[in-house]
Amino acid sequence: xxxxxxxxxxxxxxxxxxxxxxxxxxxxxxxxxxxxxxxxxxxxxxxxxxxxxxxxxxxxxxxxxxxxxxxxxxxxxxxxxxxxxxxxxxxxxxxxxxxxxxxxxxxxxxxxxxxxxxxxxxxxxxxxxxxxxxxxxxxxxxxxxxxxxxxxxxxxxxxxxxxxxxxxxxxxxxxxxxxxxxxxxxxxxxxxxxxxxxxxxxxxxxxxxxxxxxxxxxxxxxxxxxxxxxxxxxxxxxxxxxxxxxxxxxxxxxxxxxxxxxxxxxxxxxxxxxxxxxxxxxxxxxxxxxxxxxxxxxxxxxxxxxxxxxxxxxxxxxxxxxxxxxxxxxxxxxxxxxxxxxxxxxxxxxxxxxxxxxxxxxxxxxxxxxxxxxxxxxxxxxxxxxxxxxxxxxxxxxxxxxxxxxxxxxxxxxxxxxxxxxxxxxxxxxxxxxxxxxxxxxxxxxxxxxxxxxxxxxxxxxxxxxxxxxxxxxxxxxxxxxxxxxxxxxxxxxxxxxxxxxxxxx
Amino acid sequence: xxxxxxxxxxxxxxxxxxxxxxxxxxxxxxxxxxxxxxxxxxxxxxxxxxxxxxxxxxxxxxxxxxxxxxxxxxxxxxxxxxxxxxxxxxxxxxxxxxxxxxxxxxxxxxxxxxxxxxxxxxxxxxxxxxxxxxxxxxxxxxxxxxxxxxxxxxxxxxxxx
Numbered sequence: 001x002x003x004x005x006x007x008x009x010x011x012x013x014x015x016x017x018x019x020x021x022x023x024x025x026x027x028x029x030x031x032x033x034x035x036x037x038x039x040x041x042x043x044x045x046x047x048x049x050x051x052x053x054x055x056x057x058x059x060x061x062x063x064x065x066x067x068x069x070x071x072x073x074x075x076x077x078x079x080x081x082x083x084x085x086x087x088x089x090x091x092x093x094x095x096x097x098x099x100x101x102x103x104x105x106x107x108x109x110x111x112x113x114x115x116x117x118x119x120x121x122x123x124x125x126x127x128x129x130x131x132x133x134x135x136x137x138x139x140x141x142x143x144x145x146x147x148x149x150x151x152x153x154x155x156x157x158x159x160x161x162x163x164x165x166x167x168x169x170x171x172x173x174x175x176x177x178x179x180x181x182x183x184x185x186x187x188x189x190x191x192x193x194x195x196x197x198x199x200x201x202x203x204x205x206x207x208x209x210x211x212x213x214x215x216x217x218x219x220x221x222x223x224x225x226x227x228x229x230x231x232x233x234x235x236x237x238x239x240x241x242x243x244x245x246x247x248x249x250x251x252x253x254x255x256x257x258x259x260x261x262x263x264x265x266x267x268x269x270x271x272x273x274x275x276x277x278x279x280x281x282x283x284x285x286x287x288x289x290x291x292x293x294x295x296x297x298x299x300x301x302x303x304x305x306x307x308x309x310x311x312x313x314x315x316x317x318x319x320x321x322x323x324x325x326x327x328x329x330x331x332x333x334x335x336x337x338x339x340x341x342x343x344x345x346x347x348x349x350x351x352x353x354x355x356x357x358x359x360x361x362x363x364x365x366x367x368x369x370x371x372x373x374x375x376x377x378x379x380x381x382x383x384x385x386x387x388x389x390x391x392x393x394x395x396x397x398x399x400x401x402x403x404x405x406x407x408x409x410x411x412x413x414x415x416x417x418x419x420x421x422x423x424x425x426x427x428x429x430x431x432x433x434x435x436x437x438x439x440x441x442x443x444x445x446x447x448x449x450x451x452x453x454x455x456x457x458x459x460x461x462x463x464x465x466x467x468x469x470x471x472x473x474x475x476x477x478x479x480x481x482x483x484x485x486x487x488x489x490x491x492x493x494x495x496x497x498x499x500x501x502x503x504x505x506x
Numbered sequence: 507x508x509x510x511x512x513x514x515x516x517x518x519x520x521x522x523x524x525x526x527x528x529x530x531x532x533x534x535x536x537x538x539x540x541x542x543x544x545x546x547x548x549x550x551x552x553x554x555x556x557x558x559x560x561x562x563x564x565x566x567x568x569x570x571x572x573x574x575x576x577x578x579x580x581x582x583x584x585x586x587x588x589x590x591x592x593x594x595x596x597x598x599x600x601x602x603x604x605x606x607x608x609x610x611x612x613x614x615x616x617x618x619x620x621x622x623x624x625x626x627x628x629x630x631x632x633x634x635x636x637x638x639x640x641x642x643x644x645x646x647x648x649x650x651x652x653x654x655x656x657x658x659x660x661x662x663x664x665x666x667x
Contacts, residue, residue, distance in 0.1 A: 054662045165509075168565055172520065175559045179527060182552050189537055191548040194530060217597065224593040224625070225585035391625035392642075394593070395618040396650055402601050403610070403654055407664045412606055415667075419601050423594070430582055431512055449551045456545035 003129035006358020007365070014362050019062060022055075023363075026063040027370035028378075030070020031077070032385050037084045038223025039397065041071035041273070042329040043215040047397075049208055049337045050404030057341035062363045064337055068330050069121060069313055069367035072273050073375065076113040076306055077382045080106060089273030089312075092281040092305035099297035107379055111241040112299055114375035115248055116255070116306030121368040123259025123307070124266065124314030125361050131267070132357045136322035139347035144458060145466050148451035149475035151444040154325050155437055156479050158270025160486065162434035167486045173433045177441020178448060180205050187450045200413035207336040207442055209405045209414040210421045214435055215329070216401040217422025220394045222429065241379050251303050254284045258307035265308075266315020270440035272328035273309040280308025314364050321345050321357060325444065329436045332443050509579045513570035520563035527556025589625070596621050610666040611651045619647035 014023070026048070033044035048067045052060035075090030080097035093113060100109035142150070155178065159170025183194045184204025195201040248255070258280035265276040284304035285294045294301040316327025317334070324346040326332035338345050349356055405418040425435060459465045466472055484490045534549030536542075596617065604613035622643040628635045658664040 051657075051662075166569060168562060168569060172559065172562045172566065175555055175562065179523075179552070179555050179559070182527075182555065186548050188546055189540065189542060189548060191535060191537060193534065193548055193552065220597065221590060221593055225590040389626060391622050392646055394625075395621035395646075398597050398600070398621075399614050399618060399650055399654055402605060403614075403658055403664075403666075406605075406667055407658055407662060410665055412667060415601050415605065419598060422597075431509070431516065452551055453546040456550075457543045461543075461545040 003133060003358065003361075006355050007125075007129055007361045008358075009355060010359035010362025011365065013058070013359060014062065014366055019059065020366075022059050022063050023066050023366045024370050026066035027070040027367050028374055030067040030367075031074035031371065031374055031382065033067070034071030034074025034090075035077035035086045035382055035385060036074075036388070036393065037078050037082065037086050038219050038226075038390070038394070039071075040087045040215060040219060041068055041075070041089065042211065042333060043219055043397075044068075044071045045330045045333045045337075046208060046211045046215055047400050047404050049333055049340070050212070050400075050407050052337070053340065053407065057343060058359070060337065060341050061334075061343070061360070062366070064334055065360065065363045066367040066370065068334070069310070069364060070371055070374075071330075072309055072313055073114070073117040073306075073371050074382075075309075076117065077110065078386055080109045080113065081383060081386060087273070089277055089309040090305070091274055092277040092309075093302060095281070095295050096298045096301040096305070099295075100299070100302065103297055105297075107241045108243070109302060110379050110382075111243045111376060112247065112302050113306045114241075114372055115243045116258075116303040117310040117375070118368050118372045119248075119255050120259050120262055120307035120310035121313060121364060121371075123256065124263045124311040125364050125368075127260070127263040127311075128314040128318055128364070129357065129361050132318050132322050133350060135318065136347050136350040136357075139323055140350075142347065142471065143469075144451040144455035145469050146471045146475070147447055148455055148466065149472050149479070150323065150325060151448040151451065153475050153479055154269030154440055154444055155448075156482060157268055158440050159434070159437040160482055161268065161271045161275055162436045164432045164434065169431075169433045170437050173428065173435070174437035174441045177438040177443075178445045180210065180438075180442050181445020182449070187446055188453055200411065205417060205442065206408065206414065207332070207439075208408055209417040210442055211329075211333055211336075211439060212401050212405050213418035213421030213423075214425035214438065216397065217418060218425035218429060218435075220398050220401070221422070221426045223390055224394060241376050247299060251300050254288070254300055254304050255307050257283060257287075258304045259311045262308040262311025263315035263318075266312035266327045267318050269319055269325045269327060270329070270332075270436045272316065272330070272436055273312040276312035276315070277305045277309035280304045280311075314361070317360060317364075321349055321360065322347060324447070326440060329439050332439045335443060509581055510570040512581050513566055517563045517567035517570065520566065521560055524556045524558070524560030524563055527552050527559065529556075531556060592624055593621075596624065605667050611655050614654060615647045615651035617647075618650045619643050622646055 030044055033039045034041055044067050045064055048064055052063050055063065071087060072089050075086035076093045076097065078084050078086040079090035079094035080101050083094050083098040085091045085094050097109045097113065100106065155174035156171065159174040160167040163170030181204070183201055185192050185202055192202050261280045261283055262276040265271055265279055281301060281304050284300055285291050288294065288300055290298055290300060312328060316331040319325045319327050320331040320335050324335055326335055335345055343356065344352065401418060402415055405414045408414055429435065455466060467476055531549035531553030534552065536547045600613065600617035604617060623640065626643065627639050655666060659666050
């Protein structure tokens with residue numbers, strides 16, 4: 001009950017004209033950013049972080065959360081109208097959204113997507129309020145050994161689930177991120193590592209310039225490299241954007257299931273909205289009575305994808321707030337932003353700021369409200385936004401990448417870091433290396449390093465406690481199983497063993 | 507270039523990086539003078555990461571040796587190299603050349619004008635269309651330069667480069 005009380009208290013705190021204004025413009029901007037192919041939620045949140053330095057912490061975090069929620073939802077616009085997902089999170093949306101638009105039901109498809117996103121976020125908020133406080137309390141018992149494995153778990157699972165082709169590339173991206181985190185002054189003895197005499201490297205590589213490069217500059221290059229899509233030509237004849245309640249009721253099971261799947265995917269470190277959408281979509285297709293219509297304009301498929309990706313947003317904030325381990329790439333930026341604004345995410349959050357989870361839930365709820373209002377009323381405006389030529393849009397984005405990065409600590413070095421990560425990020429992406437584990441590696445490197453060396457110091461160099469403490473042992477088992485499951489020989493062996501057991505029973 | 511070929515080239519780079527990291531961690535100051543616990547030397551994790559990256563590089567090389575599957579996919583297809591080259595060039599010249607050399611306002615105005623005009627100029631258009639294109643790019647350029655300078659300098663109190 002205290003979670004709900006905190007949520008209502010948070011809503012009261014945010015019910016000022018100033019906060020409502022911030023929530024409104026940030027959500028609208030988020031929808032616009034998300035709807036434009038080439039601009040992702042992570043990029044929007046990273047750029048917005050640079051624009052919110054001067055705001056007070058509550059307003060800044062509200063703006064960032066509204067941008068995040070808006071952008072994830074906004075991706076559905078271009079997925080439905082252009083068949084190009086505005087963000088990777090909406091890839092599953094385009095499968096059924098675009099056929100609906102081509103059939104002249106673009107408005108209704110966008111209305112369903114809006115309802116799905118809103119309900120998904122609400123489902124995620126409920127789980128955030130329920131899960132985050134006990135998780136933070138449980139994490140208070142974590143020591144260096146557990147945090148070491150938690151960081152390893154985050155990088156491994158993220159690498160595994162976000163890789164397009166082989167998990168190996170995900171692992172490599174994660175290790176590269178961890179290596180980046182090794183640069184600069186380390187956290188135990190303040191020894192400076194790998195600075196090569198460059199004084200700007202003494203403090204290490206800051207997350208924001210690296211992320212603005214990897215998600216901003218790299219995306220500008222990707223957008224200019226790709227050819228632009230064409231709007232679905234048929235006009236929306238249904239002229240209705242408000243979803244029928246009967247449709248929502250018909251898909252109630254799908255909505256609840258997708259909300260839960262999305263939130264759980266969000267909780268897994270570094271696994272973002274795209275996986276949430278695909279997992280929900282696959283689950284809906286498996287159990288649907290209209291499975292044959294999936295991919296050809298199924299309303300249920302559209303609802304599942306949109307509910308799933310939006311539920312990831314609150315889900316990803318659960319580990320971000322309680323463990324300081326991001327559930328998605330965008331929430332990694334949010335963690336950096338929280339530190340900038342003097343809030344220390346992690347297990348102590350429930351002691352230092354016991355009402356913070358309620359406040360964040362209220363922010364998410366407010367973002368959902370504005371998302372629903374804008375989504376249902378400004379459908380035609382967003383169609384116009386999609387017509388803005390990249391030739392005019394991309395230089396503006398890059399200018400913001402440059403000046404936003406510079407504004408962080410007002411040094412040219414950060415701009416060089418941004419450009420470097422942009423170029424490397426573009427090449428890695430083309431070679432199918434996922435970016436989420438890289439980001440997770442940068443943010444978790446310090447935790448991994450400190451936990452390993454602190455743990456070894458506490459155990460006087462003995463490795464045994466890393467494997468024998470109950471939580472550590474569980475993490476080790478999960479990590480080992482997930483790596484082994486990806487080795488073809490092991491998979492074949494398990495399959496043949498299961499086959500033999502099955503045969504014997506038959 | 508085929509993915510398999512690119513993967514093999516990457517594997518070599520990653521192996522070199524991994525080994526360099528191992529050597530870097532091994533030769534790193536062990537701070538004996540401060541009498542720290544030997545298990546907490548700063549080079550410990552870099553060595554482990556270097557070893558893991560080297561292992562992954564070897565596995566990547568082995569995986570890319572197979573002739574089927576995603577290894578046959580071609581890299582960087584379906585886009586425009588000219589657009590990519592121009593975009594990268596313009597952005598790098600702006601970020602690493604113009605910024606810091608010219609004032610922020612002029613650097614941004616020149617970059618925005620050059621970028622937008624390069625990708626929107628109607629080469630086969632009428633003189634009127636060309637004039638409109640140049641004028642719109644100029645308006646955008648000065649608008650972006652003025653707006654962003656005002657926002658960051660006056661509102662966020664940033665000392666512009």
